[in-house]
Amino acid sequence: MRYARPETSTEASRLLATEPGLARVLAGGTDLLVQLKAGMTEPDLIVDIKGLPGIAGITREAGGFRIGAAVPNQAMGEDKALVAAWPGVVEAASLIGSTQVQGRATIIGNLCNASPAGDSVPALAAADAVARISGPNGERDVPALDVAVSPGKTRLAKGEFVTSIFLPARPANSGDAYLRFIPRTEMDIAVCSAGVNLVLDASGTITAARVALGAVAPVVLLVEAAAAAIIGSKLDDAALARLAKAAEAACRPISDKRGTIEFRTEVAGVLARRAATIAYARARAAK
């Protein structure tokens, strides 16, 4: 195994694209080093992207935020403007692992690990976040929701890697939230989860909504029917009941040691309802 620390994204893409064996990208390493230790992956080349310019920073862009691929989740929680604008995304990122893991793990690693239970992914999908991909043919932007195609598999071609995530500017009266169910209080994998992002008008009527569910399908789901169920409402009890029903209807989970199909389906509805209630309160409180 060889180790490379390129200084430009062009060089990183070239290294990844021309490696005849297996090449793996290293940012925070909290998934990759565990896989190495377990013998689950035996790369010929590790490309450490932390030396690329701008990769370790959170920058303001077009009223939104661009989060580099080497930004540890802990740094997201330290950025007050980011926390104020996207509290749901930050709380999702902050739930991943221990304090030690928080100091290294990244949301882009979480996204590219392509687990349906990745905590930051439903929040990013609800936020309509965009992943910037660098590759041999230059850069392209794709919705964060579309990066994973199945458990452990991404849409990235050989030589491509995600360099940043963009969270768009917030309209007035908007808010987001993320909730997961785990049987412990911390450091566990979501049994199921929900991210909700809402925009209200001045009277409190929901004008736009995005509802995403985690760990209830092979990939994170964006549930348009659940959003439609609450748009035009003030999130009254009837709207919340419609939301939960639509969320349940979208679930196609598996039964495993962490939860059954029936449990995940019911809890997905509950979490969607509760996350929407928190997002609504935040949107009402927002300027």
Add this chain to the structure above:
Amino acid sequence: MSAIAVTTTVNGDPVQFLTDPGETLLDVLRYKLNLMGAKEGCGTGDCGSCTVTLNGRIVCSCLVLGAEVDGAEIGTIEGLADGPNLHPLQQAFIDHAALQCGICTPGILVASKTLLDRNPDPSEEEIRYWLAGNLCRCTGYDKIIRAVQAAAATMRGA
């Protein structure tokens, strides 16, 4: 496999070492730099016994490659005491019997130090969440929490 030359800072001292691409920072610290305080418990980032600081953040050194730390600043348990004078956290752990076998202790002390650097007066809940990634199979945690609280009080008064 070619060795990689790394220049870094450990506990304030400049350090150079050669590492193989797959070698972890934990193994570098223990077997190349002879800093045996950080322990390998699980080797997969679950137990926290290998906790060190990397550019001011705590990390599991078993989940860091030695090659990654070129130009970084690393802090280990060996840098906590000031010469012969124990850090207030170390003294509090002794006074409160917050350790038994001691395997987890270096990691817990390094993690607790970064908590108190950020928050001089953490609540019990904040201490428990901050240290959730440091497993102790002896004490039941209660004495650890009390020791951290006592050290925090000492440091606030100092």
